[in-house]
Amino acid sequence: EVQLVESGGGLVQPGRSLRLSCAASGFTFDDYAMHWVRQAPGKGLEWVSGSSWNSGTIGYADSVKGRFIISRDNAKNSLYLQMNSLRAEDTALYYCVKDATAGDSGSYSFDYWGQGTLVTVSS
Amino acid sequence: QSALTQPASVSGSPGQSITISCTGTSSDVGGYNYVSWYQQHPGKAPKLMIYDVTDRPSGVSNRFSGSKSGNTASLTISGLQAEDEADYYCSSYTSSSTVVFGGGTKLTVL
Numbered sequence: 001e002v003q004l005v006e007s008g009g010g011l012v013q014p015g016r017s018l019r020l021s022c023a024a025s026g027f028t029f030d031d032y033a034m035h036w037v038r039q040a041p042g043k044g045l046e047w048v049s050g051s052s053w054n055s056g057t058i059g060y061a062d063s064v065k066g067r068f069i070i071s072r073d074n075a076k077n078s079l080y081l082q083m084n085s086l087r088a089e090d091t092a093l094y095y096c097v098k099d100a101t102a103g104d105s106g107s108y109s110f111d112y113w114g115q116g117t118l119v120t121v122s123s
Numbered sequence: 124q125s126a127l128t129q130p131a132s133v134s135g136s137p138g139q140s141i142t143i144s145c146t147g148t149s150s151d152v153g154g155y156n157y158v159s160w161y162q163q164h165p166g167k168a169p170k171l172m173i174y175d176v177t178d179r180p181s182g183v184s185n186r187f188s189g190s191k192s193g194n195t196a197s198l199t200i201s202g203l204q205a206e207d208e209a210d211y212y213c214s215s216y217t218s219s220s221t222v223v224f225g226g227g228t229k230l231t232v233l
Binding site: 035044045046047050057059060061095100105107108109110111113114115116 | 161224
């Protein structure tokens with residue numbers, strides 16, 4: 001059974017940093033691209049960042065480029081999101097998601113989602 | 124990275140068919156066959172319903188189908204059931220090697 005378990009969320013002041021983690025199990029982690037998707041309270045979905053299986057292809061939404069860094073450790077079946085210079089508008093539930101297609105950069109469709117970790121940016 | 128355009132809400136009666144549109148540009152929906160659709164019930168994580176424009180993941184009912192014409196993709200749900208009431212989001216790969224979502228559509232089953 002595929003499982004994605006996020007951790008690291010919490011309340012943080014504007015301008016500070018936070019690191020999210022995602023522990024994956026139930027599939028061959030290094031066969032798939034992985035992504036972070038967020039959802040602000042009562043709002044829609046927003047893709048944040050994605051990494052190909054070998055970290056060779058990495059992308060970011062314009063809203064987080066230069067502030068967030070995605071990384072993965074295939075030996076530990078883990079995905080990370082380092083979030084710096086946090087803003088109030090970064091407040092959201094952050095989902096770790098698995099690409100539906102194995103290999104290269106995947107198909108940019110997401111077949112498994114974690115339950116999310118809530119990040120609240122407020123003074 | 125402008126969001127794809129979806130109607131805010133659609134509704135239908137049990138047994139009917141409804142279609143949700145998702146309009147983008149030639150740099151996203153119109154340029155690639157990487158359009159996906161997700162269903163989200165309140166308080167739950169999204170569920171993949173359609174990927175690569177027309178494909179259904181294993182376990183998803185064949186009442187759900189996808190299509191695309193030009194810069195507009197569509198999700199059709201036939202034989203509407205009460206359990207289909209949810210929010211629906213489309214997404215597309217973009218020429219900037221990113222992913223863009225639609226604003227979401229609330230489906231009400233009357």
